[in-house]
Amino acid sequence: MKRILLSLLMLLASAYSYAGIEVHTFSTSQQEADYKQLINELRCLVCQNQNIADSNADLAKDLRREIYGMISNGQNRDQIVTFMTDRYGDFVMYRPPFKPSTAVLWAGPFVLLGLGVIGLLLFIRKRKNMPVSDQISEADHTRAMGILDNDNDNKSNNS
Numbered sequence: 001m002k003r004i005l006l007s008l009l010m011l012l013a014s015a016y017s018y019a020g021i022e023v024h025t026f027s028t029s030q031q032e033a034d035y036k037q038l039i040n041e042l043r044c045l046v047c048q049n050q051n052i053a054d055s056n057a058d059l060a061k062d063l064r065r066e067i068y069g070m071i072s073n074g075q076n077r078d079q080i081v082t083f084m085t086d087r088y089g090d091f092v093m094y095r096p097p098f099k100p101s102t103a104v105l106w107a108g109p110f111v112l113l114g115l116g117v118i119g120l121l122l123f124i125r126k127r128k129n130m131p132v133s134d135q136i137s138e139a140d141h142t143r144a145m146g147i148l149d150n151d152n153d154n155k156s157n158n159s
Contacts, residue, residue, distance in 0.1 A: 022061075024068050034077050038067050042084060043092050051094065 044055035
């Protein structure tokens with residue numbers, strides 16, 4: 001009885017996994033290549049960290065259908081990208097074009113890295129110029145030696 005129930009459960013689980021597969025037929029292999037490239041380059045606006053090829057969000061499904069329809073109607077990749085960026089902004093692209101409105105996206109990481117390096121160098125220079133005291137007080141020296149002797153005695157007793 002347990003085997004039958006387990007088998008039915010596995011069949012139901014496998015049937016569910018097939019429900020999410022989208023099948024599109026294209027006139028040419030170039031159209032299929034363009035479709036695959038576009039859905040991998042466009043960001044899911046709901047998930048934001050996934051492309052629309054990997055996302056199961058309803059908006060991503062709609063965008064995949066929209067792109068398929070546009071490709072089937074003979075629109076090329078540039079026309080589709082222009083349509084998407086006009087509608088959703090440059091954020092829809094994983095690699096937005098370099099222009100004044102996206103300059104922070106492209107230059108920001110390098111500016112932050114440069115500021116970090118400058119800050120680190122200033123910190124090191126400041127530390128280097130600080131006086132180092134090689135002398136410790138006699139009381140601190142005696143206390144440290146006592147701790148070390150006590151630790152050595154404990155190790156030899158445990159052996």
